[in-house]
Amino acid sequence: MLGLKDLFLLFFKIGLFTFGGGYAMLPLLKEELVAKRRLLSEDELLDMYAIGQCTPGIISINVATFIGYRQARIKGAVFATLGMIFPSLLIITLIAMVLKQYMYNRYVTYAFAGIRIGVVALIASVLLDLWKKNIRNYADGIIFVIAVVLLGVVNLSAVWIVITAALVALLIGECVKK
Amino acid sequence: MIYLLLFFEFFKIGLFAIGGGLVTVPFLFDLSETYAWFTPKELTDMIAIAESTPGPIGVNMATYAGFNAAGILGGIIATLGLVTPSVIVIVIICRLMSKYSCNRRVNTMLEGIRPAVIALIVFAGLELAKISLVDLVHGLIFAILFASIRFYKKSPIFYLGLSAIIGVVLKL
Numbered sequence: 001m002l003g004l005k006d007l008f009l010l011f012f013k014i015g016l017f018t019f020g021g022g023y024a025m026l027p028l029l030k031e032e033l034v035a036k037r038r039l040l041s042e043d044e045l046l047d048m049y050a051i052g053q054c055t056p057g058i059i060s061i062n063v064a065t066f067i068g069y070r071q072a073r074i075k076g077a078v079f080a081t082l083g084m085i086f087p088s089l090l091i092i093t094l095i096a097m098v099l100k101q102y103m104y105n106r107y108v109t110y111a112f113a114g115i116r117i118g119v120v121a122l123i124a125s126v127l128l129d130l131w132k133k134n135i136r137n138y139a140d141g142i143i144f145v146i147a148v149v150l151l152g153v154v155n156l157s158a159v160w161i162v163i164t165a166a167l168v169a170l171l172i173g174e175c176v177k178k
Numbered sequence: 179m180i181y182l183l184l185f186f187e188f189f190k191i192g193l194f195a196i197g198g199g200l201v202t203v204p205f206l207f208d209l210s211e212t213y214a215w216f217t218p219k220e221l222t223d224m225i226a227i228a229e230s231t232p233g234p235i236g237v238n239m240a241t242y243a244g245f246n247a248a249g250i251l252g253g254i255i256a257t258l259g260l261v262t263p264s265v266i267v268i269v270i271i272c273r274l275m276s277k278y279s280c281n282r283r284v285n286t287m288l289e290g291i292r293p294a295v296i297a298l299i300v301f302a303g304l305e306l307a308k309i310s311l312v313d314l315v316h317g318l319i320f321a322i323l324f325a326s327i328r329f330y331k332k333s334p335i336f337y338l339g340l341s342a343i344i345g346v347v348l349k350l
Contacts, residue, residue: 057264114345169290
């Protein structure tokens with residue numbers, strides 16, 4: 001179990017190295033929470049994304065709250081969330097106050113073009129691991145294909161994808177049982 | 179009382195913006211039309227900066243917009259407003275989950291959702307790839323980074339630093 005200070009510092013670190021939305025955070029969360037500290041299983045991390053996806057608020061904050069609560073109840077949820085938003089508060093305030101021009105500096109732009117490639121590579125690597133672990137039988141494959149079609153062809157929002165997947169899983173589960 | 183108003187407006191955004199960080203943008207656009215906190219032109223700048231600084235985009239946007247509206251305290255209050263609904267809702271869900279975690283149907287559903295979440299991550303990754311891997315050189319760097327991530331398995335932070343250096347050296 002992590003203490004409040006540890007939770008704050010852990011999510012401070014994750015907030016500091018997250019470039020982009022909640023999914024960009026996934027490789028870091030996996031490294032820190034699943035591989036290094038073994039606070040969560042990979043499955044639980046995915047469950048958190050599913051829940052974060054369907055509940056109000058931005059995913060990254062939902063995931064931080066979720067993990068904080070699991071570690072130290074409401075106080076943990078609050079400290080993890082505060083840790084997550086602290087780097088943004090510092091950096092954005094600083095930029096808004098004095099460094100606005102620096103964001104348009106050539107070298108900063110180059111560095112961020114590089115970082116974006118790194119983020120895609122990290123996500124691709126995590127996806128490969130997740131795929132190996134979670135797509136194991138026909139039922140998993142069917143749900144994956146349904147989700148891809150709903151996302152790519154029907155252009156349904158993430159909330160509906162998750163709800164549909166849950167219902168299909170329930171249906172398959174009940175049929176297999178009989 | 180501008181601070182109260184900021185908290186309330188961003189609380190609303192936190193409550194209704196479901197999903198990734200950029201879903202806050204349409205809400206912020208509405209704000210720029212309702213209040214004189216920032217102009218739509220400034221909003222474009224904010225998006226560019228929020229996307230290329232550390233931290234979740236949605237949080238960065240709230241801090242920036244709050245700062246523009248009412249200084250440092252404004253940034254803090256807008257951000258707290260944005261995250262408060264998440265904390266409340268997720269805590270409630272955690273409580274419900276620990277109650278139902280032994281329920282077989284709930285577990286079947288959670289297991290079934292996982293492949294769908296993987297599909298969601300695939301699409302998020304593809305969106306990111308579209309704006310990041312703009313030409314052959316970028317694609318090649320991606321391939322090399324991907325291979326070394328699989329092979330050496332160092333921390334993500336190491337690879338983020340490495341890719342920033344590559345970006346500067348190659349003037350991407």
